[in-house]
Amino acid sequence: MSRTVIVSHSHPNLRYGGGEVAAYRQFEHLLSLGQDVYFVGSTIGPEDSAKFFGASQQIVSFGPRDFCLRGRGMDSFTMEHAEILDEDWIFEFLLALKGDIYHFHHFWNIGAGTIRRLRAALPDAKFICTLHELTAICANHGQMVKRSGELCYASSEVACAACVVRAPIDFVLRKTRMLEMLDLFDHLLSPSEFLRLRFEDWGVAEGRIAVIENGLDHVGHFRPETEAELLAKSGRFAFFGQATPTKGLDVLIRAAALIEARDDEFDIPLSIEIHGVDKDSFSRMWPDLEIPSSIHFRGRYRPQDCVDIMRGYGWIIIPSVWWENSPVVIQEARAAGTPMIASDIGGMAEKTEGWGLQFRVADPAALASAILSVHGDVKVLADHKSRISAPLDLAGFWEEWKTATGLDQGKKQTRRIRA
The missing domain is CATH 3.40.50.2000 (Glycogen Phosphorylase B;)
Structure with missing residues (x-):
């Protein structure tokens, strides 16, 4: 049986956001199916870490397969840790889990460098990333909203430099680095067509991103109302x-x-x-x-x-x-x-x-x-x-996930090395 490691930028026991909830629901569903699966979340940064961790504590365990790492904050522009020691121990922890599949639901708090090193150390593992928002495209909290409050419809080095005050060349380099990081993944997933199209317009190759709605752990049972x-x-x-x-x-x-x-x-x-x-x-x-x-x-x-x-x-x-x-x-x-x-x-x-x-x-x-x-x-x-139809449940998500990532073919696939 393949071992799956689900990695999120946060843990829903500490912070209830959409991305981490989707990741954790996936973990709980695979666990209920008897799959060999681990969940690794993180705290958002130093302030949250101080609330939940002791002075020298690095990990909180919510179960034998359920962990939250101590996040110390990151450079949101480069998606890198300020201290290499922080990257070192996160990389070593993820590597020690010996996953056959690593499904990242974000790279914030985990780090682009961590992903690069893990990919190099595990060339035969399958790497998957769900794109929950626009952080790779937008350095202003990934929201594509200008500092003035106006909606931003497309990124460019000049427009981005005017919004996040840096030299335009910095945004050229950032885009190159973000695209290179995304290319390390065997599969990219998006919960919406809107997000897929935004990433394709930005530079991700057409056809690289599969659209799968996040699974919900329960669906509605409607009854007639008077x-x-x-x-x-x-x-x-x-x-x-x-x-x-x-x-x-x-x-x-x-x-x-x-x-x-x-x-x-x-x-x-x-x-x-x-x-x-x-x-x-x-x-x-x-x-x-x-x-x-x-x-x-x-x-x-x-x-x-x-x-x-x-x-x-x-x-x-x-x-x-x-x-x-x-x-x-x-x-x-x-x-x-x-x-x-x-x-x-x-x-x-x-x-x-x-x-x-x-x-x-x-x-x-x-x-x-x-x-x-x-x-x-x-x-x-x-x-x-x-007119309302029930949302995709977790069983449906699991089937679509296996199809989109090639895991329903019943055999281990060899990773295609990209240039």
Whole structure:
């Protein structure tokens, strides 16, 4: 049996982000199938490391096959560790696991140098990378959003130098190094067509990236709902996410304020509930924004409860202002059978097409209009719910993963050495 090592830039026991959750779900599913599999995550950087690690502790073990490494931060421009000693021990740890397959769900906190050395040490192993976002293309946190807040539609050495203040030649060299690193992988995967196309436009060869949606550990079981149930839900909207500038929570609050300023009378009360954020956290980030009466902060929730919570709403709102790739909240909404109102860019537009509503990104007035267009409308809600298909489950992901990586052919493949 082949040994698979799944490597992520973080660990969901410490930080619940989409990439690490997708990686860990894959690990748990393979473990349940009796596969020989290990999970290796990392902490985000020095601040998180200080919370969870002792002074000289390098590794936390959550089980005999489940590890989290101590991350010390990296140079986000080069994707390299500042200290070679940090790269040395991460490389040695991954090498010691003796994997036949290494599936990287990111390279942040792991390091481009670590990947190069591991590839050289294990020429017959299969290397796979899932591209969860645009870090290889964009040095501004991988979000392709300019420092001014404008969306960036394509990278270039001159435009990037104006955004991240460095010489244009630095971006020429960075792109060369990132493409060389990606070429070390036998297979590149993307959870969305949007991301695949972005990487191909940037320079990855057409056909190198296979698109497989991240697997969800449970899918929805829809039951018929009465008109009274639908009517009650038609006035209930919700946001699930974090209080970060790119998640667009301020756009939602401004949209709610615009609706309140209209002073309309509703037969069905309007309620917008915020999950994952408390009022104090929001106010610290946006101290000048008044909170409309329709907004209710619900604070943190357990991830495993998310789908059940979503079932109680008519609509889930995802107002992110950057190019989201394949947000887990969209899959969870599909599993809940709850339609979405989403920003009209990136993976959000792709993943909600046909069953959700879309509004112009970062435009509170457009979001307010979208909310009002469906509020209290049972017929529209029922119609959009009927269009929702269940997301890809982990069993389906496993089958697609084996096909895309050639592992369903029943024999060990020889790695093709690239020039």
